[in-house]
Amino acid sequence: YLYSYKLPDVYGATTQILLKDREVYDYQTSVYKSLGYVGVYGDLVNQKRVLTSYDLVDDALDRLDFDVSYFIVGRFKTSQVHGTLPFRVVLDGLSPKLYGRPFDMKILDAERFTLTYDRGGEIVSKTFPFDKPVQDEDFLITVSKSPYLNDSTLDTYTATDYQFVRHDRHALVSQFMQRITVFNHEFTTILQVSVEDEVAARAKMFLDTLSKVYIAYTLKSEIDINENTVRFIDKQLDEVSSILDFHEDELQNYKEEKDILNLNREENIYFQELVGYDHKKRQWELEIGSLDALEDYVRNSSDERLLPPAVFIADDAFLQQTLSELYRMQMSRNNLLYSATASNQGIAVLDSTIQRNKLNLLTYIQNSRQAVKQRIADVQEQLNDYERMIRALPKSQRDVL
Structure with missing residues (x-):
């Protein structure tokens, strides 16, 4: 006691x-x-x-x-x-x-x-x-x-x-x-x-x-991020304003020298199309990068992590469905392992189905990559055409544009 x-x-x-x-x-x-x-x-x-x-x-x-x-x-x-x-x-x-x-x-x-x-x-x-x-x-x-x-x-x-x-x-x-x-x-x-x-x-x-102290730390982190963001935006705005002022003066001088009221509408269309095709090309190049990363993820990830980050699959319904199904089957396999060993017939059948679906997924990724590469090649031809058209413009006018 x-x-x-x-x-x-x-x-x-x-x-x-x-x-x-x-x-x-x-x-x-x-x-x-x-x-x-x-x-x-x-x-x-x-x-x-x-x-x-x-x-x-x-x-x-x-x-x-x-x-x-x-x-x-x-x-x-x-x-x-x-x-x-x-x-x-x-x-x-x-x-x-x-x-x-x-x-x-x-x-x-x-x-x-x-x-x-x-x-x-x-x-x-x-x-x-x-x-x-x-x-x-x-x-x-x-x-x-x-x-x-x-x-x-x-x-x-x-x-x-x-x-x-x-x-x-x-x-x-x-x-x-x-x-x-x-x-x-x-x-x-x-x-x-x-x-x-x-x-x-x-x-x-x-x-x-x-x-x-924790709340103050959290607020300070958010305030620091906001202040850095505001400073960065202000800096970018100053740079953009300076560039715009320079080009406005240059454009005005060009118009005064050439007695031009408006630039040719067709020339603007060339640049708009050029930018549009270049944007498409970059999008598809990013898509190929995502497919490459997804393929590497599926090949090298362990069976317990069959769901990749959403950035790989956000725009593809088939990939979403396939990966969700793989995840569901893997969860079923994990649940079975609580009551059976890995040599169980049911688990072996489930492993075979998972492997087959992964192979189908890899085949789909390879086919998608080839299709996207063909699109990029087609767009590159269009880009080359518009670049040739723009180079045909008078040099002084092209520089202003």
């Missing part, structure tokens, strides 16, 4: 953070909708790591007075307290060997106190005044007494033994990182953050401060 009584009490505090509103997911593509919340799982994992990161915890502790832990020493049990003692300790310049070591404190009267500590096997006891910074060979200490320490309460406080510990910041951050637990409620973007501490009030204060 005495052993259990001596064990420190541990309290838990919990808070919840809503990352995103469900309306965000209404704008996902049809493929991502079929996958549910898989698309945001990676973001949830990242946010969990941010909440338990060293920098975020360190920032939260910067805003709290947790560098010193306080204790009341009883006959059988030493209890940790926070914010309820008649004094506050500021301990700096501490010798490295004294970090994490207990300092026993005894209040002598309203003006003085005695400090006792172990310095490498030597028990040191010294008397210091309240409310004055004292520089010692081992530390720089200031103990500020509270208004509650007066003549009427002095007998109670002098009869009590106190103890405090100065923590190393790195060790303190690591300690709180280990105490934090982040849990995601299934099918939600709510993160439940919990922490354990020997002082209930301190656990609540830490969680409240950590939440504020």
Whole structure:
């Protein structure tokens, strides 16, 4: 019983953070909708790591007075307290060997106190005044007494033994990182953050401060992105405005030299067609790149990841259907493996079907690639024709256009 009584009490505090509103997911593509919340799982994992990161915890502790832990020493049990003692300790310049070591404190009267500590096997006891910074060979200490320490309460406080510990910041951050637990409620973007501490009030204060630091960090990231975007847009607008001003002046000079009111409509059509065909060519070249990447994905990905990123399949209904079917069969195979081995006849048949569908998919990709290459060749011929027409224009007029 005495052993259990001596064990420190541990309290838990919990808070919840809503990352995103469900309306965000209404704008996902049809493929991502079929996958549910898989698309945001990676973001949830990242946010969990941010909440338990060293920098975020360190920032939260910067805003709290947790560098010193306080204790009341009883006959059988030493209890940790926070914010309820008649004094506050500021301990700096501490010798490295004294970090994490207990300092026993005894209040002598309203003006003085005695400090006792172990310095490498030597028990040191010294008397210091309240409310004055004292520089010692081992530390720089200031103990500020509270208004509650007066003549009427002095007998109670002098009869009590106190103890405090100065923590190393790195060790303190690591300690709180280990105490934090982040849990995601299934099918939600709510993160439940919990922490354990020997002082209930301190656990609540830490969680409240950590939440504020996390929200401030999130807002700062969004503000930085927005500011960088605005600066980039302003820079681009300045460059475009400068280019437009230059060409407007050049065009005006050309018109004045040639006495032209409007440029020839046919010449504008040439350029519009040239740009249009070039746009088509680039689109199909990108499509070939997507097909190449998709083929490599299907050939080299493991069986458990048969759904590629949506950028490969967004515009092709056949690819969407085939990959969704492959994914469904793979999920069925995984479910069967819970009750059967890989040598099971049903699983073998399913593996054969999956392999056949993958081969059909690769054949479809190869045929699609050939068709797109033929389109590019046809468009290139059109581009060459329009380039020849444009080169036939007078040089000065072509340069302006």
